[in-house]
Amino acid sequence: MEKGQNNPGNIEYVIGSEKTLKEIISEAEVIPLLKSAVRAGASKAMVINPDGKIIWTYSNHIKDRTVSETLTLPLYLEGEIVGNVVIKGDSKERDYLKGLSGMLLDALNIIINNNLKRMLTTEIHTTVVNRSYEELVETNTRLKISEARYRELAQNLEKKVQERTEELKHVYARLLQQEKMASVGQLAAGVAHEINNPMGFITSNINTFGKYISKLKEMIEFYRTINHDSSKAEKLYERLKIDFIMNDIPHLIRQSIDGAERVKKIVSDLKGFSHIDDACETMIDINREIDRTISVLAHEIPEDAGIIRDYHELPEFICNPALICQVFLNIILNAIQTKREGLKLTISTVFEDGNIRIRFSDNGPGITEDLRKRVFEPFFTTKDVGKGTGLGLTVAYEIITAYGGTIDVESLPGEGATFVIRLPLKRTQKMIHDTGYRIKNNQNNKPFIVHYGDI
Amino acid sequence: MIEYDELEQKMVMKLVYYGPALSGKTTNLLRLHDLLAHEGRGDLMVLDTKDDRTIFFDLLPFFLTAPSGLKIKVKVYTVPGQVRHDATRKAVLQRADGVAFIADSRLSEKTNNFESFENLEKNLAIVGLEIEKIPLVIQFNKRDLKDIVPESDIKHIWGPTGIPIFMASALEGWGVIETFSRLADLTYDRIDKRYGLGENHGLDKETFVKTLTHKAQEV
Numbered sequence: 001m002e003k004g005q006n007n008p009g010n011i012e013y014v015i016g017s018e019k020t021l022k023e024i025i026s027e028a029e030v031i032p033l034l035k036s037a038v039r040a041g042a043s044k045a046m047v048i049n050p051d052g053k054i055i056w057t058y059s060n061h062i063k064d065r066t067v068s069e070t071l072t073l074p075l076y077l078e079g080e081i082v083g084n085v086v087i088k089g090d091s092k093e094r095d096y097l098k099g100l101s102g103m104l105l106d107a108l109n110i111i112i113n114n115n116l117k118r119m120l121t122t123e124i125h126t127t128v129v130n131r132s133y134e135e136l137v138e139t140n141t142r143l144k145i146s147e148a149r150y151r152e153l154a155q156n157l158e159k160k161v162q163e164r165t166e167e168l169k170h171v172y173a174r175l176l177q178q179e180k181m182a183s184v185g186q187l188a189a190g191v192a193h194e195i196n197n198p199m200g201f202i203t204s205n206i207n208t209f210g211k212y213i214s215k216l217k218e219m220i221e222f223y224r225t226i227n228h229d230s231s232k233a234e235k236l237y238e239r240l241k242i243d244f245i246m247n248d249i250p251h252l253i254r255q256s257i258d259g260a261e262r263v264k265k266i267v268s269d270l271k272g273f274s275h276i277d278d279a280c281e282t283m284i285d286i287n288r289e290i291d292r293t294i295s296v297l298a299h300e301i302p303e304d305a306g307i308i309r310d311y312h313e314l315p316e317f318i319c320n321p322a323l324i325c326q327v328f329l330n331i332i333l334n335a336i337q338t339k340r341e342g343l344k345l346t347i348s349t350v351f352e353d354g355n356i357r358i359r360f361s362d363n364g365p366g367i368t369e370d371l372r373k374r375v376f377e378p379f380f381t382t383k384d385v386g387k388g389t390g391l392g393l394t395v396a397y398e399i400i401t402a403y404g405g406t407i408d409v410e411s412l413p414g415e416g417a418t419f420v421i422r423l424p425l426k427r428t429q430k431m432i433h434d435t436g437y438r439i440k441n442n443q444n445n446k447p448f449i450v451h452y453g454d455i
Numbered sequence: 456m457i458e459y460d461e462l463e464q465k466m467v468m469k470l471v472y473y474g475p476a477l478s479g480k481t482t483n484l485l486r487l488h489d490l491l492a493h494e495g496r497g498d499l500m501v502l503d504t505k506d507d508r509t510i511f512f513d514l515l516p517f518f519l520t521a522p523s524g525l526k527i528k529v530k531v532y533t534v535p536g537q538v539r540h541d542a543t544r545k546a547v548l549q550r551a552d553g554v555a556f557i558a559d560s561r562l563s564e565k566t567n568n569f570e571s572f573e574n575l576e577k578n579l580a581i582v583g584l585e586i587e588k589i590p591l592v593i594q595f596n597k598r599d600l601k602d603i604v605p606e607s608d609i610k611h612i613w614g615p616t617g618i619p620i621f622m623a624s625a626l627e628g629w630g631v632i633e634t635f636s637r638l639a640d641l642t643y644d645r646i647d648k649r650y651g652l653g654e655n656h657g658l659d660k661e662t663f664v665k666t667l668t669h670k671a672q673e674v
Contacts, residue, residue, distance in 0.1 A: 016530060080528060
């Protein structure tokens with residue numbers, strides 16, 4: 001068996017292996033036959049080996065019996081002489097003994113053949129049964145393995161489905177928020193456009209109005225000089241407090257123009273914030289974007305709130321500004337909502353080790369440890385029903401991770417919360433940085449405090 | 456593979472008659488038993504059959520002694536042809552030294568022949584034998600019937616394989632000894648190469664084949 005040995009699970013067996021006479025036929029089967037031969041008249045009956053050695057023998061115990069004849073007949077097994085049947089007796093009974101030995105041989109042959117048949121049948125049967133059993137055991141083992149694999153697969157599938165569901169939930173949340181922001185942006189841009197037109201002629205008219213008023217003032221002065229003795233006119237002049245009006249008008253106009261300018265700025269900030277014009281990735285200055293976000297949030301920021309900007313020069317960062325602004329907006333809004341009175345929000349930016357780091361520290365109630373783990377989960381909110389979507393920080397998390405950055409929250413309950421954003425500069429950006437980057441804002445690098453009321 | 460006991464100076468060869476169900480494997484052995492001389496062979500041992508179909512196997516043993524005194528036993532087996540007895544076929548096929556594939560010549564049996572031959576290839580591989588190396592002859596049996604595949608077709612299909620093909624009618628007793636002789640011939644070559652039957656034991660091929668196929672004297 002050359003190849004068979006390399007065949008795993010293949011048991012070795014051979015049908016019809018060589019057997020000796022003694023293995024096929026037993027003493028218990030032979031002796032009665034020999035006994036019968038002796039009883040029938042032989043003095044001795046034997047089965048001997050081809051080399052003459054006695055295997056089985058039976059002889060008459062009556063001593064006086066003549067032994068003058070020996071008959072030997074070959075005993076075949078599968079064509080091979082495996083022994084001899086020997087009958088001894090009286091030569092006078094030769095023919096009778098011949099018949100007797102023939103009968104004995106035939107009887108032995110029949111037993112041998114039947115035994116051999118039975119043995120072969122048993123052998124093949126056992127072999128096949130064993131083999132079938134082995135195969136069944138093998139199949140069973142394989143089935144068990146495959147069952148285990150499928151079970152594991154099923155379990156993993158559940159986990160996988162959960163993971164995918166979680167992922168989808170996140171993406172969905174982000175999409176939802178983006179869509180919301182996009183429509184808000186569109187609306188803002190539309191409104192801004194609509195406001196810009198009337199604001200244009202309002203500003204222009206106020207300016208013209210100012211010029212007209214000064215002309216009218218000049219005219220009134222002229223009338224007063226040529227008619228200064230008209231006590232009636234002077235009385236009216238006094239009563240109408242025209243002097244005061246004349247002095248106040250430039251202030252009013254100045255204020256109106258300032259107001260109009262402010263409206264213009266708000267509109268432009270709104271437009272800039274929504275980034276309705278540049279939807280794709282551009283180079284931005286993070287400091288400027290934070291400022292922009294604060295401007296847009298102006299109406300939300302309480303009068304007494306203090307926003308401390310501790311900005312350091314930053315390299316330009318390539319990203320979708322609308323997304324980044326959304327991150328800032330969500331975090332700042334969160335801070336505002338946690339503390340309506342006496343809010344102090346410190347925003348610091350710094351560039352170190354190839355990363356832009358932005359910290360938003362508030363003096364709100366802080367976040368407990370178990371909540372800290374969940375703040376970035378979608379639909380998780382501590383706000384009252386209807387107030388928060390539970391998506392703000394999730395979206396912030398999604399956006400920052402999309403840029404390869406991290407966002408973490410540090411907090412001690414009662415001592416406020418700090419959101420730390422780390423944005424890694426991409427390789428191309430690093431190159432820009434290394435070859436000298438442009439700083440657009442806040443070149444003196446000093447922190448400055450702005451109370452919203454001052455703006 | 457051959458069983459060889461150097462100490463006992465004994466060798467046992469195993470030849471297997473393979474083929475689809477009812478193609479005449481047992482009939483082949485019966486004919487060999489009838490046609491060949493009683494001297495030097497044992498009785499045909501037909502293990503249990505059911506409705507004339509082999510369940511286990513049949514065994515026809517031969518015995519000869521080489522001039523060197525080497526005792527050679529040649530055991531010719533049949534396998535059960537029915538598909539369900541595949542485990543038995545595999546068991547019988549173990550350590551075979553030569554195979555005679557008995558095909559059924561009837562047109563209706565083409566598929567069965569093909570499937571059985573495929574089964575032979577598969578089982579030989581399972582028991583670790585190579586169909587390209589093992590002595591193999593093919594017999595197209597039942598040539599006495601009508602509706603059989605023409606001999607020219609058979610030669611056309613099997614000729615290129617180089618496997619010896621024999622036409623036979625086991626029922627009528629012709630082609631049977633030829634098939635057996637050729638199988639013995641091929642098997643001798645294989646074993647001679649390994650054990651030097653001619654050189655070491657003085658047994659040439661002609662004597663070997665002749666001894667095995669020694670016909671019974673016409674009565």
